[in-house]
Amino acid sequence: MKKEIIFPQGFLWGTASAGHQVEGGNDKSDWWKFESEGKVYDGTVSGKAVDYWNRYEEDHELMAKYGYQAFRLGIEWARVEPEDGVFDMKAVRHYEKILRSLRKHNIKICLTLYHWVLPLWFAEKGGWEHPEAADRFMAFCELIVNELGEYPDLWVTLNEPNVPAAAGCLAGVFPPEKKSFASFCKVSNTLLKSHARCYRLIHDLVPKGPDGWPSKVGVANAYQHVAPFGTPGLAGAYEKALSPVLAYGSFKAWDYSVATGWIVPPFGLEHVPGLKDSYDYCGVNYYTRMSLKFDAAKTDEMLIDIHGIQPGIEMNQMGWENYPPGFFNTLKFVWDTFKKPIYITENGCADPQHDDIGRRRYLLEHMAQIARALDAGIDVRGYFQWSFTDNFEWREGFVKKLGLIECDYADPELKRVPRVSAAMYADIVKKNGITTKLLEKYAPDCADGVFGDKWMD
Numbered sequence: 224m225k226k227e228i229i230f231p232q233g234f235l236w237g238t239a240s241a242g243h244q245v246e247g248g249n250d251k252s253d254w255w256k257f258e259s260e261g262k263v264y265d266g267t268v269s270g271k272a273v274d275y276w277n278r279y280e281e282d283h284e285l286m287a288k289y290g291y292q293a294f295r296l297g298i299e300w301a302r303v304e305p306e307d308g309v310f311d312m313k314a315v316r317h318y319e320k321i322l323r324s325l326r327k328h329n330i331k332i333c334l335t336l337y338h339w340v341l342p343l344w345f346a347e348k349g350g351w352e353h354p355e356a357a358d359r360f361m362a363f364c365e366l367i368v369n370e371l372g373e374y375p376d377l378w379v380t381l382n383e384p385n386v387p388a389a390a391g392c393l394a395g396v397f398p399p400e401k402k403s404f405a406s407f408c409k410v411s412n413t414l415l416k417s418h419a420r421c422y423r424l425i426h427d428l429v430p431k432g433p434d435g436w437p438s439k440v441g442v443a444n445a446y447q448h449v450a451p452f453g454t455p456g457l458a459g460a461y462e463k464a465l466s467p468v469l470a471y472g473s474f475k476a477w478d479y480s481v482a483t484g485w486i487v488p489p490f491g492l493e494h495v496p497g498l499k500d501s502y503d504y505c506g507v508n509y510y511t512r513m514s515l516k517f518d519a520a521k522t523d524e525m526l527i528d529i530h531g532i533q534p535g536i537e538m539n540q541m542g543w544e545n546y547p548p549g550f551f552n553t554l555k556f557v558w559d560t561f562k563k564p565i566y567i568t569e570n571g572c573a574d575p576q577h578d579d580i581g582r583r584r585y586l587l588e589h590m591a592q593i594a595r596a597l598d599a600g601i602d603v604r605g606y607f608q609w610s611f612t613d614n615f616e617w618r619e620g621f622v623k624k625l626g627l628i629e630c631d632y633a634d635p636e637l638k639r640v641p642r643v644s645a646a647m648y649a650d651i652v653k654k655n656g657i658t659t660k661l662l663e664k665y666a667p668d669c670a671d672g673v674f675g676d677k678w679m680d
């Protein structure tokens with residue numbers, strides 16, 4: 224058994240968020256409308272969220288106090304262009320204040336340009352299916368890159384582009400609530416092209432980042448370890464047949480398109496100039512394994528429960544499996560596909576307890592998998608924990624708690640209350656790793672999952 228895990232010098236430790244989930248008041252957006260129609264499962268709306276828009280200074284102070292080195296945040300297009308062609312420069316200047324405050328606290332900046340939320344005017348014109356969608360997105364990006372381009376250490380053009388395409392256009396559970404395979408493909412196609420253009424735009428306008436090296440631009444893509452549940456008989460054969468199909472549609476078709484410069488079926492079949500090599504780094508969002516379980520009641524979802532829970536596997540508050548080796552497998556897939564530096568742009572666990580032992584275990588066991596990837600020669604450069612504070616978890620509302628810092632939506636003061644894992648993460652950052660002492664202090668029961676071989680299959 225190992226005694227400790229130490230990360231390479233300069234490994235970047237941060238936390239992550241997204242504009243709409245934390246800022247509050249993003250009321251010119253498609254999500255705001257969707258929420259106001261009562262579509263969030265717990266009946267909440269993003270509303271003031273955790274008021275990051277006004278409380279950013281306090282949050283950054285807390286980050287600095289804990290020694291967190293970087294923060295991933297987003298710019299909301301709907302704030303910047305609330306009406307078609309009308310840009311709100313006051314909002315842009317406010318974002319600049321936020322970025323300056325991060326700088327002042329010596330916190331590195333990872334900036335996302337699209338994290339699922341669209342201006343309502345744009346959504347009403349057809350959103351990503353509009354023939355000029357990429358041009359319109361590019362106008363917004365150009366303004367932001369021109370005005371705020373000096374700040375980001377890392378750029379994320381798009382967050383999990385497969386999610387708005389699949390959840391919004393295929394499953395119909397996110398805006399624009401469509402159930403159309405053709406829309407899913409068209410939106411993915413447009414997002415691929417938008418990413419390629421945005422990549423070029425950033426490099427043209429801001430050739431160098433704050434460190435003097437060429438700007439680092441990528442996508443935060445959503446990965447899962449997709450596997451059949453293992454039901455006996457015909458149902459199991461179906462699970463097995465479906466699992467490569469779902470993995471392909473969820474992230475492989477996207478990745479193969481970027482890696483080759485050819486948009487691949489089902490998103491189209493065309494060569495896109497500038498798409499190949501349009502990653503300076505690969506952004507990996509990893510949370511869980513999808514254990515595909517046959518379920519005759521899921522007539523709307525191909526008779527599959529995508530979040531089957533295998534016996535002996537811990538499930539978190541999202542209803543997702545905690546499956547650390549899937550993280551290693553994902554990193555290996557991304558490395559084999561691109562051979563580019565990797566940043567973990569999101570990884571985390573929903574656990575509502577103040578004394579969040581579930582999250583502590585999850586973090587430690589997942590970090591051990593990053594160490595395993597580094598040992599295997601995979602070039603992982605940094606890790607952003609999702610999330611800094613609790614926040615508005617999309618259709619799940621505020622009930623799901625993913626923050627290192629507890630923030631009760633019902634509390635009028637929205638007090639920031641660090642959970643135990645916030646201090647644990649601070650210790651990890653300080654030591655640049657996990658020591659025996661740290662493990663004994665925070666989660667002695669997962670020694671085998673961190674230093675041993677429990678998850679090394």
Ligand code: FCB
Nearest residue numbers: 241382383445609616617
């Ligand atoms: C990811 C999203 C992020 C957050 C986490 C839990 O898919 O990018 O906004 O909701 O899941």
